[in-house]
Amino acid sequence: MGRAPCCDKSGLKKGPWTPEEDKILVDYIQSHGHGSWRSLPKLAGLLRCGKSCRLRWTNYLRPDIKRGPFTPEEQKSIIQLHAIVGNKWSTIAAQLPGRTDNEIKNFWNTHLKKRLLRMGLLHPDPSDTSPAAAASRHMAQWEGARLEAEARLSRESLFAHSASAAAAAAVTNLSVNLPPLKPEPDFFLRIWNSNVGDAFRKTAAASATFESSPESSFTRQSSAAVVKTEPPPAAREETESKSCVTGSGPPVVAGMDDSSGSNDVVDDVSEESYQLYLDFGSGDDDLGLFGGQVGAFSSLFCSDLNVETSLDC
DNA sequence: AAAATGATCAACCGCGGCTTC
DNA sequence: AGAAGCCGCGGTTGATCATTT
Secondary structure, three states: OOOOOOOOOOOOOOOOOOHHHHHHHHHHHHHHOOOOOOOHHHHHOOOOOHHHHHHHHHHHHOOOOOOOOOOHHHHHHHHHHHHHHOOOHHHHHHOOOOOOHHHHHHHHHHHHHHHHHHHOOEEOOOOOOOHHHHHHHHHHHHHHHHHHHHHHHHHHHHHHHHHHHHHHHHHOOOOOOOOOOOOOOOHHHHHHHOHHHHHHHHHHHHHHOOOOOOOOOOOHHHHHHOEEOOOOHHHHHHHHHHOOOOOOOOOEEOOOOHHHOOHHHHOOOOHHHHHHHHHHOOOOOOOHHHOOOHHHHHHHHHHHOOOOOOOOO
């Protein structure tokens, strides 16, 4: 279906915003709200398209924008979230108050991505068949199997809970119109039923045909830090068709491996970024990648993943 | 001092999804 | 049901500043 272009109308200004335009936009939104972005420019008296106004407001003028460099905690969060959701900048931004998707995207592309590539922790090409990439696939298979087991246990415990609740209700002549079963937030089950779980299952299936060397044994900690996620097929097709410049879709984050041959360049990496990597998979709990972050991430999974169960968030 | 190169980031573009009619 | 409109997202571009040669 065709779409009427938004910004190519003659007379509409493009390019950098002037302070005067900024003031007009801020004044208007503060007194009227943005309402319909499409009609806002006309109502506010701006020679801009609505799209440009929205971008300027959300990325720059919004009062809750947090300026300044990213803190180590924020960087760590970005790395962790990116390993989980890939280039879902808006999803990542939602977990970092005051940061915009555009800012995070730029920061990733100009800082974090380069650092991780230099450190050999990121493989730009998912189809890479190098030993390092192979190792990461092996990791994904391992992680997928573990997640599946966790999910199965969760289902079983949920079923047990459900059955006992039904029995109790029958005994007490209560309506068996269940779900007063207010389940505890079941993290593993949600993940497993989400796109993330789907990606793991697909990865595991793909890896099943992959010949991994018998000596590829990895520590639990490193495996937790190593997750290869792939977007669902639709998303993958979309990104592949859209872009060929940057490695779109969630990249492979691999553990430190000798085969990357990058030991000599790791020295270039700052101690701080290296520490970020070390912190990355060092959670005390069993789910290293999510170490200590489950609470913070739960809202992410509630809001952004297609959880097919009826579990409440 | 000036040109070349690299890094950064604000802004644009085009597409997909959702909503409305 | 499907066409049209709108919004938001992710990828890309280009201007500007910093650094190097």
